[in-house]
Amino acid sequence: MNSVTHIRDLGVEGVHRVIEQALTWKRTDPGQHLAGKLLGMVFFNPSLRTRTSFEAAMIRGGGHAVVLEVGGGVWKLEHNDVRMDQDKTEHLREAVPVLGRYLDALAVRSFSQGGGDAEDEADAVVNGFAQYSSVPVISMESAREHPCQGLADLLTLRERFGNLKGLPLTLSWAPHIKPLPKAVPNSFLLTAAAMGCEVRVAHPQGYDLYGPVLAEAKELAQEAGGSVDVTGSQKVALAGSVALYAKAWGPSDPSAFVSDSNRDWMPTLEHFDSMSPEAVLMHCLPVRRDLEVAAEVLDSARSAVIDEAENRFHVQRVLLHRALQGEI
Amino acid sequence: MNSVTHIRDLGVEGVHRVIEQALTWKRTDPGQHLAGKLLGMVFFNPSLRTRTSFEAAMIRGGGHAVVLEVGGGVWKLEHNDVRMDQDKTEHLREAVPVLGRYLDALAVRSFSQGGGDAEDEADAVVNGFAQYSSVPVISMESAREHPCQGLADLLTLRERFGNLKGLPLTLSWAPHIKPLPKAVPNSFLLTAAAMGCEVRVAHPQGYDLYGPVLAEAKELAQEAGGSVDVTGSQKVALAGSVALYAKAWGPSDPSAFVSDSNRDWMPTLEHFDSMSPEAVLMHCLPVRRDLEVAAEVLDSARSAVIDEAENRFHVQRVLLHRALQGEI
Amino acid sequence: MNSVTHIRDLGVEGVHRVIEQALTWKRTDPGQHLAGKLLGMVFFNPSLRTRTSFEAAMIRGGGHAVVLEVGGGVWKLEHNDVRMDQDKTEHLREAVPVLGRYLDALAVRSFSQGGGDAEDEADAVVNGFAQYSSVPVISMESAREHPCQGLADLLTLRERFGNLKGLPLTLSWAPHIKPLPKAVPNSFLLTAAAMGCEVRVAHPQGYDLYGPVLAEAKELAQEAGGSVDVTGSQKVALAGSVALYAKAWGPSDPSAFVSDSNRDWMPTLEHFDSMSPEAVLMHCLPVRRDLEVAAEVLDSARSAVIDEAENRFHVQRVLLHRALQGEI
Incomplete structure (x- = not known):
């Protein structure tokens, strides 16, 4: 069809x-x-x-x-x-x-x-x-x-970094006032895996992505020559990454949601200190300023969010x- | 104009x-x-x-x-x-x-x-x-x-049965949880009459179509060489008909509406036993499955509803x- | 830009x-x-x-x-x-x-x-x-x-009266059941001033247009060779005017609004008696009949409202x- x-x-x-x-x-x-x-x-x-x-x-x-x-x-x-x-x-x-x-x-x-x-x-x-x-x-x-978002995200990285194989990227959970769906993180993960990137997923305890999605991403990564790893430490994930993909999503147990928790997971300019010098902030938009991502990052040259949207x-x-x- | x-x-x-x-x-x-x-x-x-x-x-x-x-x-x-x-x-x-x-x-x-x-x-x-x-x-x-619906319905019959003059059709009331308007039954009646069909209207007591509409349909039928008859028996109407047009509409007295009444008026495959072998189920859509029309009819080769919509x-x-x- | x-x-x-x-x-x-x-x-x-x-x-x-x-x-x-x-x-x-x-x-x-x-x-x-x-x-x-409305209004007057310089126009407050915004009166005032008209603004006490808008209109009028005057008397304003622009707007003090007050400010055919023989009724639409403007005016040859809309x-x-x- x-x-x-x-x-x-x-x-x-x-x-x-x-x-x-x-x-x-x-x-x-x-x-x-x-x-x-x-x-x-x-x-x-x-x-x-x-x-x-x-x-x-x-x-x-x-x-x-x-x-x-x-x-x-x-x-x-x-x-x-x-x-x-x-x-x-x-x-x-x-x-x-x-x-x-x-x-x-x-x-x-x-x-x-x-x-x-x-x-x-x-x-x-x-x-x-x-x-x-x-x-x-x-x-x-x-x-x-949200496959179109995943494809647009990877096109944005393809334009900035050329060959994507083995490129270290961090998909990081971010705070929010609502338990948002996982369609966007799932799609970024799957598409980045399909492009052979080194994908690092970071999230607080209780916010795991769903097993079958992770398994599918790992299969794609294997076929494409990349990798998928999950960590509970945003800091570990960010070290050397060329992209910080920030995205809020809800907990595995919907009833466990706590509004506006884990505030230190919100990307600020400081979060980029350990990353690659040319590292960018990614987000699918709409983004809530100073809740999911600090305004100082969105308003800086780090932000790739308008390019992602164009793509x-x-x-x-x-x-x-x-x-x-x-x-x- | x-x-x-x-x-x-x-x-x-x-x-x-x-x-x-x-x-x-x-x-x-x-x-x-x-x-x-x-x-x-x-x-x-x-x-x-x-x-x-x-x-x-x-x-x-x-x-x-x-x-x-x-x-x-x-x-x-x-x-x-x-x-x-x-x-x-x-x-x-x-x-x-x-x-x-x-x-x-x-x-x-x-x-x-x-x-x-x-x-x-x-x-x-x-x-x-x-x-x-x-x-x-x-x-x-x-x-x-709803004149466009009536025209689309008759185009559907014209395609299936060729010459429409004298073609026996049943417009049958159907159950619903709301007292729906009469625009669609009125239009099917008027358009079928204008095409010279033999239109049989069947409905339970208290669900009469409005007098001036019926009178207008009869005038059109006379001019076009067809007929319009009303009966309280769905069974009588269906015998030998080539189409069962199922449609819910409200009672003449709006306060007399009883939700989901007359359930046996809902067309099932069994209703087609006394009809013409090539008889079809018609409905303007949207149709509520297993309330107005049995799913088994909508999912069968009897159904002409998608063709009506295309028309x-x-x-x-x-x-x-x-x-x-x-x-x- | x-x-x-x-x-x-x-x-x-x-x-x-x-x-x-x-x-x-x-x-x-x-x-x-x-x-x-x-x-x-x-x-x-x-x-x-x-x-x-x-x-x-x-x-x-x-x-x-x-x-x-x-x-x-x-x-x-x-x-x-x-x-x-x-x-x-x-x-x-x-x-x-x-x-x-x-x-x-x-x-x-x-x-x-x-x-x-x-x-x-x-x-x-x-x-x-x-x-x-x-x-x-x-x-x-x-x-x-609402600049597009102001421009359409003045195009309508340009078509009817040719040269607009010095043309006497009345922008008159009208009654309503809600305190409407001032965007339309502001725009008519500013655009008419920019075209060099003699603009007369009439409204009941407490319904002043905002100072900076009036000041801007007066500057435009001076540049364009026209004038802007404000009066509390609709009668004084209308005498000799070629247009009665009727428009409801709210009071300067939002809490002072009284629904449906000053009913005699609603234009009727009688209001045109002291105006120019070819005077027209103008309104941006939507207009509430017999509340803001009498139906008898809207249904008469005085009304220019459909032409304004076309423009x-x-x-x-x-x-x-x-x-x-x-x-x-």
């Missing part, structure tokens, strides 16, 4: 191909490569970058996008096979095939419902879209992953192109 | 013309027939199919659509001539002429407010749009009718084209 | 230039003058005319628009430099530069928060956009001003063109 809902749909070779093509197209614009194509963007959750960068990718490529907001302009959608006597008006089993009759591809955003790692791993909504769709489906973030556009137009050409 | 807000705006000849042209354009794409045209889509209520199929029709024809959500991105609109000291910020008497200065046509969705048959018959909002507009207005469902696109681009060409 | 967030960004010469070019383009369509251009429209508040006229301007010029609704499809945005531990998810310092990577220009609507004249004068949100943006920013109404399109496509060409 040429869908991309998880990094495993691309694999090591596919991840490399997307990033290299994005790099090429950033230098040499592909022109009207999406002419006549119509993308449906289905949002179960809000968006700023994703919405704008996907719509811009379609339009600048000569195509168009239709935006559908579930629970807003569109009624609520059911994905479980139940007698539908509650508040959800339509099932994905009808909605998705119908959209496929009007549109050339679908993009879907459906965040984690906060039910825990196993529920996120099942990723029922985005998998339902992929299952019922007759046209390619691209994830705009689901419970388990969403570049990787997504490659994904859209390949999906619509049947080349995933 | 070349507006289409009710089936009577087309009449028997117009309904035939739209369906035949849609059939032709489904085989031979009309290309950029809407180039340079701009449609305003005004939603007082949510939408999935209607929103997407209208927007797709405009874009695939070379035009564009602007989507306005009343009570969301757009403030509430008044249609009664009152001193405006309540929560509605702008009157249709200003809003509609203003939109006509920017746009080439308007499409409007404004559901029944549940005030009963006489209020639905008056259809104040969509009629206000048609009255105040300097550009064509097309209904995307109003209190009384929304095909009839709407004909309506948009004719309205913008001044040929309604 | 070629942004237009306030009338002072244009000045007397710029205001004249925009209005004359809009007049020319109303006669001779500029064609695909925005081809390949992509505008991001960021709404903190609802819109009907602004949304539709900006989107129409982009599309008819060959470009496209992406619509973002803050607090709806987009999360809430912070503009103050604070530790972000409340309900706002992203700071303008990130959001605006990111949008500039995808889009060629931004349009922003952010109404007054009702915190009083000094807060409106600071105009923090629209000024934040202009400050952080790498692409031109155009105001779609902020706390202090939003005409001045905006000039602003968009000039901003994107770097010619503001």
Whole structure:
């Protein structure tokens, strides 16, 4: 079906191909490569970058996008096979095939419902879209992953550091007032592993990433010639790293969440002292200033966050192109 | 004004013309027939199919659509001539002429407010749009009718069964947890009558369609060489029918509604035993599985619901084209 | 940066230039003058005319628009430099530069928060956009001003009365059930002053426009050869005026608001008796009938309100063109 809902749909070779093509197209614009194509963007959750960068990718490529907001302009959608006597008006089993009759591809955003790692791993909504769709489906973030973000992050590193194989990177947990989903850390981990980086994951006790995701990352790393290591010490991880990817996520036990805890994990300029001289701060955005990341870092030359955001556009137009050409 | 807000705006000849042209354009794409045209889509209520199929029709024809959500991105609109000291910020008497200065046509969705048959018959909002507009207005469902749905339904039957004259069809009431509007059953009835079908309406006691709608359907049937009959027995209606159009609607007396009543009216595969061997299940969607229609029917080859939805696109681009060409 | 967030960004010469070019383009369509251009429209508040006229301007010029609704499809945005531990998810310092990577220009609507004249004068949100943006920013109404409305209003007068220098106009306060912002009266005042009109401002006691705005208007009037006078008597102001611009706004002391007070300030046909024979009723819309303006005036030939609304399109496509060409 040429869908991309998880990094495993691309694999090591596919991840490399997307990033290299994005790099090429950033230098040499592909022109009207999406002419006549119509993308449906289905949002179960809000968006700023994703919405704008996907719509811009379609339009600048000569195509168009239709935006559908579930629970807003569109009624609520059911994905479980139940007698539908509650508040959800339509099932994905009808909605998705119908959209496929009007549109050339679908993009879907459906965040984690906060039910825990196993529920996120099942990723029922985005998998339902992929299952019922007759046209390619691209994830705009689901419970388990945000593959476009991971690809944009690695394109940013590819531009700054050239060859990514063996590059030491730290994915560091950060404080927050809410237990955020793990889709972004999962995707950075999986994509960096697929690019053969030396990935160091640092988080306080109780904030483990989910086992099957870590296992998948390690397999990708092995295939790509990189590594994945986990530590409870942010300091150990940062030493010599070229990137500090800061990201808040919730604890393995949702009920164990403590708001605004572990404040010393928030990156400040001081955190860069032991890192590589050219080290950068990465974040998927939106970022809460002086809560997740110190404003002094975001406002410094260390910050790569605006470039990461721009690269969403570049990787997504490659994904859209390949999906619509049947080349995933 | 070349507006289409009710089936009577087309009449028997117009309904035939739209369906035949849609059939032709489904085989031979009309290309950029809407180039340079701009449609305003005004939603007082949510939408999935209607929103997407209208927007797709405009874009695939070379035009564009602007989507306005009343009570969301757009403030509430008044249609009664009152001193405006309540929560509605702008009157249709200003809003509609203003939109006509920017746009080439308007499409409007404004559901029944549940005030009963006489209020639905008056259809104040969509009629206000048609009255105040300097550009064509097309209904995307109003209190009384959903003409695009009726046209799409009959195109679906036209494709499956060829000549529609005298074709036995059943429009059957279905259970629901809410007293739904009658716009869809009204439109199927009127459009099928205009195509000369033998329409059998079946519903439990207390769920009569409104007299003036039935009378109009009978007039259309007479002109087109068909018939309209009403029965309290679903079984009698289904015998020999080629289509079971299942649709929930509320009782004539809104206060008499009983949630989830008459469960045996929900179509199951067994309901097809007495029907024509090639009989199909029809529904406008969204459909609540195992409440309005059994999942076993929706998941079977009996179901024509996805085709009906696709045909929304095909009839709407004909309506948009004719309205913008001044040929309604 | 070629942004237009306030009338002072244009000045007397710029205001004249925009209005004359809009007049020319109303006669001779500029064609695909925005081809390949992509505008991001960021709404903190609802819109009907602004949304539709900006989107129409982009599309008819060959470009496209992406619509973002803050607090709806987009999360809430912070503009103050604070530790972000409340309900706002992203700071303008990130959001605006990111949008500039995808889009060629931004349009922003952010109404007054009702915190009083000094807060409106600071105009923090629209000024934040202009400050952080790498692409031109155009105001779609902020706390202090609604420059596109002022320009459309004066284009309407230019069309009706030719030379505007010395033309006597009345900006009259009108009753309402809410203390509305002053952006529209401010903009009409500033733009009319910049066109050299004889502007008479009439309002009940306690409803003064803010001092710095009045002072700026008087400076513009002096440069342009016009005048600005304020009176507490609507009758005195109207005598001989060619336009009655009716607009509700709140009192200088927000706590002093009395709903629906000063009812005799609502324009009726009788109010036109002492005015010029060709005098017109102006209003930015939305207007509440029989509360702010009598329906009998809105439904008469006196009303210029639909023309004013149409002219939003005409001045905006000039602003968009000039901003994107770097010619503001």
